[in-house]
Amino acid sequence: MSLTFYFAPYSTASVTEAVLAELDIECDPIELAIGAGGTRKPEFLAINPNGRVPTIVHDGVAIWESSAITMYLGEVFGVEKNLYPAPGPKRGEAMKWIVWANMVLADAGSRLSAQMDGDGATQEESPDYLSPELRSEAAAKRAQDDTMAALKILDAALAGKQFLLSDYTLVDTHMQGFVGWLGMLGTDFGEVPNVTAWLGRCAARPALTALMAEQN
Ligand SMILES: N[C@@H](CCC(=O)N[C@@H](CS)C(=O)NCC(=O)O)C(=O)O
Numbered sequence: 001m002s003l004t005f006y007f008a009p010y011s012t013a014s015v016t017e018a019v020l021a022e023l024d025i026e027c028d029p030i031e032l033a034i035g036a037g038g039t040r041k042p043e044f045l046a047i048n049p050n051g052r053v054p055t056i057v058h059d060g061v062a063i064w065e066s067s068a069i070t071m072y073l074g075e076v077f078g079v080e081k082n083l084y085p086a087p088g089p090k091r092g093e094a095m096k097w098i099v100w101a102n103m104v105l106a107d108a109g110s111r112l113s114a115q116m117d118g119d120g121a122t123q124e125e126s127p128d129y130l131s132p133e134l135r136s137e138a139a140a141k142r143a144q145d146d147t148m149a150a151l152k153i154l155d156a157a158l159a160g161k162q163f164l165l166s167d168y169t170l171v172d173t174h175m176q177g178f179v180g181w182l183g184m185l186g187t188d189f190g191e192v193p194n195v196t197a198w199l200g201r202c203a204a205r206p207a208l209t210a211l212m213a214e215q216n
Pocket of ligand 1 (some may be wrong): 066
């Protein structure tokens with residue numbers, strides 16, 4: 001078995017890094033420097049023409065999009081480790097939340113992040129860069145409102161539950177990566193107490209604690 005993991009620190013690849021840590025899978029990590037054009041090199045674009053991380057190559061097959069990667073790794077390695085549901089309605093529920101994390105929650109977060117002053121990245125360095133003249137108070141407010149609306153959906157889903165599918169699964173691993181990022185963007189979790197408590201339970205997972213200790 002060969003598994004190569006293309007990543008960049010402090011990027012969406014952190015979600016996949018957490019999934020790999022939970023699954024305790026050996027992989028060959030390859031770090032790419034986003035600002036320095038690492039994701040634009042022809043050899044990487046041949047693997048992922050979108051020029052984005054995370055990307056994995058499993059036994060010669062390239063898989064990109066963090067949601068697809070989590071679902072794929074869950075299906076292949078997670079079922080026997082009780083970290084991903086077997087095929088059936090529970091599997092559907094897992095897929096629903098993983099896709100929602102990217103399409104709704106992270107979409108709102110990305111729009112919010114694009115409205116903020118970046119880290120000095122230029123248009124050439126990041127396709128997500130929004131030049132100041134394209135930013136507006138209205139767009140920032142909309143992104144903030146959409147982020148909070150999504151967090152409230154998550155909060156309601158977590159009411160009376162320890163984890164999204166009751167027992168801890170890779171759905172939580174995936175989701176906490178994006179919610180943690182929203183926290184780093186300065187999102188106030190005051191109105192979503194179930195999310196705050198769940199984040200704490202996720203952070204107490206040994207694999208995630210070890211990963212965080214490694215990164216700090
Ligand atoms: N929808 C993609 C988003 C991945 C993405 O946007 N990755 C960014 C880092 S957070 C990236 O690789 N950017 C490379 C670049 O800007 O050159 C996913 O979920 O995997």
